[in-house]
Amino acid sequence: MHIVIMGCGRVGSALAQTLEQQGHTVAVVDQDPTAFRRLGSGFGGRRVTGVGFDQDTLREAGIEEAGAFAAVSSGDNSNIIAARVAREMFGIENVAARIYDPRRAEVYQRLGIPTVATVRWTADQMLRRLLPSGAEPLWRDPTGGVQLAEVHTSPSWIGQKISRLQEDTGVRVAFLTRLGEAVLPTSQTVLQEGDLVHVMMRTDQVDKVEAAFAEGPEEGGH
Numbered sequence: 001m002h003i004v005i006m007g008c009g010r011v012g013s014a015l016a017q018t019l020e021q022q023g024h025t026v027a028v029v030d031q032d033p034t035a036f037r038r039l040g041s042g043f044g045g046r047r048v049t050g051v052g053f054d055q056d057t058l059r060e061a062g063i064e065e066a067g068a069f070a071a072v073s074s075g076d077n078s079n080i081i082a083a084r085v086a087r088e089m090f091g092i093e094n095v096a097a098r099i100y101d102p103r104r105a106e107v108y109q110r111l112g113i114p115t116v117a118t119v120r121w122t123a124d125q126m127l128r129r130l131l132p133s134g135a136e137p138l139w140r141d142p143t144g145g146v147q148l149a150e151v152h153t154s155p156s157w158i159g160q161k162i163s164r165l166q167e168d169t170g171v172r173v174a175f176l177t178r179l180g181e182a183v184l185p186t187s188q189t190v191l192q193e194g195d196l197v198h199v200m201m202r203t204d205q206v207d208k209v210e211a212a213f214a215e216g217p218e219e220g221g222h
Helices: 010-021 033-039 055-060 076-089 102-110 123-130 162-169 203-215
Strands: 002-006 025-030 046-049 068-071 094-098 136-140 146-151 172-178 181-183 196-202
Touching: 002 010, 002 076, 010 025, 010 033, 025 033, 033 046, 046 055, 055 076, 068 076, 068 123, 076 094, 076 102, 146 203, 162 172, 162 203, 196 203
Parallel strands: 002 025, 002 068, 025 046, 068 094
Antiparallel strands: 136 146, 146 196, 172 181, 172 196
């Protein structure tokens, strides 16, 4: 996948290097050309000097063939504008914006832009939002047989009860992340847009669970 990152600070550079190591192509956009020094000489991706929400700059960074966009500059406004341009003008589905102000983050999350809002966030959390196809393990038991993971959920699950999700996929939903807060669901909890779903499952069933979450509810279910 090609991924565009706006902001070449400590997080943007770490994110770029990690994604490249995982085999993705990466373009990093920053207004300050000296910021690219953080990438190191071994970085093989594009370095684009410019404003990250300018459409021509984004095109130069390869946004039109990108599968994901991360806005991790030091400015909340710049990040959310860039994220919305990537989503609305270029149709990028996997978008994440770094927001310092948690009150703003809640508003933007409701606009459909996944945000990373706390000081505890890591490049790993960004990766889960940029590369949603697949379960990213959060915890494994000592034997490796069971794991807790965040699993990408098809939009067709929105409006369905957690009980239906568990019944169709055979997993136990441990908790949801909703608007940046952890929620312990009941069987009557209904999935909302923007929810991140964390499940307990057997490690040998990860592929099957991922497929069920991606496909949506089974026809004829109730």
